[in-house]
Amino acid sequence: MADNTRAVTGAVLSTREEELRERAVGLLTQVEGIARAFPGADNVEEDLRLLRQARQQLETLFLLVIVGEFNSGKSAFTNALVGEPIMPEGVTPTTSMIHLLVYGEPGPDETTSDGVIVHKHPAPFLREINVVDTPGTNAILREHEAISQRFVPRSDLVLFVTSADRPFSESERAFLEEIRNWGKKIVVVLNKIDLLENDAQLNEVITFISGNASRLLGIEPLIFPISAKLAERGDPAGRFDALRAYILETLDQEERIRLKLLNPLGVADRLLARYTGTVDERLSLLERDAATIAQIETHISDYENEMRREFASYITRVENIVHRLNERADRFFDEYIRIGRVFDLIRSENTREAFERDVVAGTERQIDDTINELIDWMVAQDLRVWQTVTDTLDRRALERYRDDMIGQVGSRFATDRQTLITQVAREAEGVVDRYDQRAEAALLATNVRSAVAQTALAQAGAVSLGAIVVATATTAAVDVTGILAAATIAGLGLFILPARRRSARAELRRKSAELERQLTDVLRDGFETELARSVRRIRDAISPYTRFVTSERTRLEGVRETIGQANAANRDLRAEVNR
Numbered sequence: 001m002a003d004n005t006r007a008v009t010g011a012v013l014s015t016r017e018e019e020l021r022e023r024a025v026g027l028l029t030q031v032e033g034i035a036r037a038f039p040g041a042d043n044v045e046e047d048l049r050l051l052r053q054a055r056q057q058l059e060t061l062f063l064l065v066i067v068g069e070f071n072s073g074k075s076a077f078t079n080a081l082v083g084e085p086i087m088p089e090g091v092t093p094t095t096s097m098i099h100l101l102v103y104g105e106p107g108p109d110e111t112t113s114d115g116v117i118v119h120k121h122p123a124p125f126l127r128e129i130n131v132v133d134t135p136g137t138n139a140i141l142r143e144h145e146a147i148s149q150r151f152v153p154r155s156d157l158v159l160f161v162t163s164a165d166r167p168f169s170e171s172e173r174a175f176l177e178e179i180r181n182w183g184k185k186i187v188v189v190l191n192k193i194d195l196l197e198n199d200a201q202l203n204e205v206i207t208f209i210s211g212n213a214s215r216l217l218g219i220e221p222l223i224f225p226i227s228a229k230l231a232e233r234g235d236p237a238g239r240f241d242a243l244r245a246y247i248l249e250t251l252d253q254e255e256r257i258r259l260k261l262l263n264p265l266g267v268a269d270r271l272l273a274r275y276t277g278t279v280d281e282r283l284s285l286l287e288r289d290a291a292t293i294a295q296i297e298t299h300i301s302d303y304e305n306e307m308r309r310e311f312a313s314y315i316t317r318v319e320n321i322v323h324r325l326n327e328r329a330d331r332f333f334d335e336y337i338r339i340g341r342v343f344d345l346i347r348s349e350n351t352r353e354a355f356e357r358d359v360v361a362g363t364e365r366q367i368d369d370t371i372n373e374l375i376d377w378m379v380a381q382d383l384r385v386w387q388t389v390t391d392t393l394d395r396r397a398l399e400r401y402r403d404d405m406i407g408q409v410g411s412r413f414a415t416d417r418q419t420l421i422t423q424v425a426r427e428a429e430g431v432v433d434r435y436d437q438r439a440e441a442a443l444l445a446t447n448v449r450s451a452v453a454q455t456a457l458a459q460a461g462a463v464s465l466g467a468i469v470v471a472t473a474t475t476a477a478v479d480v481t482g483i484l485a486a487a488t489i490a491g492l493g494l495f496i497l498p499a500r501r502r503s504a505r506a507e508l509r510r511k512s513a514e515l516e517r518q519l520t521d522v523l524r525d526g527f528e529t530e531l532a533r534s535v536r537r538i539r540d541a542i543s544p545y546t547r548f549v550t551s552e553r554t555r556l557e558g559v560r561e562t563i564g565q566a567n568a569a570n571r572d573l574r575a576e577v578n579r
């Protein structure tokens with residue numbers, strides 16, 4: 001052919017085949033990237049090995065792999081196929097390693113790094129096809145089966161050898177299922193037909209095999225009845241010709257290349273299906289984590305709402321106290337700023353004493369008690385929300401067993417995640433255990449005080465909010481009365497007193513309203529700052545968990561998308577190869 005470009009797989013590929021081969025390599029690279037997105041997961045190393053092999057497999061001769069239960073006659077069949085007694089046969093489990101038969105001058109057997117024994121032989125059959133004889137399945141020697149299992153993904157075509165005296169056993173069904181899951185084409189070799197008495201028995205066995213294959217595995221494989229033993233002796237009763245013709249002629253050059261190109265697609269398919277499962281499992285786990293975090297957020301916003309609602313009632317209480325103070329001050333002026341009291345007014349000491357007795361009264365205590373009550377209540381709420389958060393996290397941490405039962409989530413991811421939740425839960429628990437309500441209240445009081453100290457309300461020497469309020473109110477009163485005493489009365493005379501009283505009251509009312517407003521502002525600011533600090537502390541404590549859930553979800557959504565693209569590429573390529 002004119003467009004032949006490159007010699008691989010023992011054949012010369014057409015441009016189209018070469019292009020498909022390159023696309024298959026591209027797909028394998030893509031799947032490799034996906035595998036690497038699961039660092040530490042159980043199968044990743046093995047998967048990367050498989051993908052490397054699938055890529056190498058595209059460069060080698062067509063690989064025919066003989067599998068089946070121990071003693072079914074795989075080695076005898078291999079010998080008959082190649083036409084040389086290369087493989088030892090035996091009644092007990094005989095073949096214990098993978099044997100690769102390739103064309104070449106015989107020399108000492110080589111063993112590859114992955115434990116495959118390579119035999120070179122100049123048998124004509126091997127010019128176009130490499131043959132692999134495998135250890136039997138279902139032997140008492142379990143590692144034999146594992147070795148063969150691991151090799152299956154490399155095959156371009158699987159010949160499944162079953163023995164006429166025990167066809168289609170349960171272990172054969174299981175092994176066939178494995179092969180099918182790699183997307184392999186399976187051909188059944190029914191061996192030892194010389195043990196059957198007649199054609200009726202043979203037909204019975206064939207019907208039994210094909211019935212079970214389609215019922216249990218959904219496949220309809222070609223079945224070639226043979227006797228390897230007779231074939232080895234060159235006896236036509238071994239019925240080897242049909243099988244040989246199938247392998248060499250039906251599976252012509254083009255068909256072999258097609259099967260070879262399908263090989264990596266089957267591997268990609270299976271790995272992608274598994275990764276899809278892993279991603280889905282992880283995402284559903286993370287979804288429940290996100291629900292837990294959302295639940296905590298709900299607790300936090302409930303807490304904030306409850307705090308603000310309740311705080312408003314405390315504000316009202318403080319406002320009422322100040323309001324009553326102002327009312328008393330108002331009455332005080334009504335009573336004191338009159339001509340009959342002029343001597344008291346002139347001696348401002350007396351006025352101050354009277355003011356403190358009649359107006360201020362227990363205001364300082366009342367305010368301070370209310371503020372302390374507010375602080376205690378805030379501290380109790382803070383502790384309560386911590387307990388709720390701890391409970392929520394603990395419940396999630398305990399759901400581990402249920403989650404684990406759902407499936408293999410991939411060991412490192414699962415343990416990382418579990419460690420994180422447990423850690424965060426422990427930390428929250430630690431906060432609850434060590435919670436010192438008195439110390440928290442003292443801290444809160446200090447914070448409120450220092451917030452007040454930075455405002456216009458600040459009064460030198462006043463340590464509590466109550467003291468500040470009282471000092472402010474008194475100062476205002478003294479200011480007002482002071483004007484009267486020092487300047488007005490002496491300078492302008494008594495006749496203007498009623499007018500001054502009006503303006504003094506107005507001035508005091510203005511100052512009182514200002515005081516009330518400032519006080520509310522200060523309290524609200526202090527409260528909001530403390531509430532924000534409390535909420536931030538909770539969010540900080542759970543943030544490692546929140547960050548993990550958010551970043552893993554984003555990452556896995558990305559991986560899921562990449563898997564989707566790889567699946568689509570795989571489907572397209574398969575359709576193209578099968579065209």
Ligand SMILES: Nc1nc2c(ncn2[C@@H]2O[C@H](COP(=O)(O)OP(=O)(O)OP(=O)(O)O)[C@@H](O)[C@H]2O)c(=O)[nH]1
Pocket residue numbers: 068069070071072073074075076077088089090091092093094095096134135136137191192193194195226227228229230
């Ligand atoms: N009657 C009969 N015996 C056969 C036939 N093919 C193989 N045998 C015998 O069955 C036994 C097992 O043959 P092997 O070729 O070693 O079987 P195997 O599947 O390679 O076995 P393991 O390597 O142990 O998995 C030997 O004694 C063979 O002589 C056959 O067509 N007819």
Ligand SMILES: [Mg+2]
Pocket residue numbers: 074075076088089094095133134135136
């Ligand atoms: Mg053998």
